[in-house]
Amino acid sequence: MKTLPIAALVLLAACHPATETPKKITLSSQTIALPAETVTLPAEILTVNCTACHSPEMILSQPKLKPEQWQAEVTKMRGAYKASIDEKDDAKIVAALLALPNQK
Known part of the structure; x- marks a missing residue:
């Protein structure tokens, strides 16, 4: 019975690879x-209220919507997504969205 643990120890020692000195790794900062943001929004109200979550490219590529649809979107952002949009700014935001080039 004592020979089994000794045999296992000898077997493990024989299977263990020879120790090598670890290779030195040098890390450098990268x-x-x-790229610079190339798109700017034509209205500061959109920059202040929308670009915390949306890129200017995304805002400028929205489908054409009616004023009541934009109002519903603004309300949804505030309610469902907890956007910090003041209700008193809703009309200005909707007007700015309707004035975007792709909305005309």
């Missing part, structure tokens, strides 16, 4: 250059 930097990346991100």
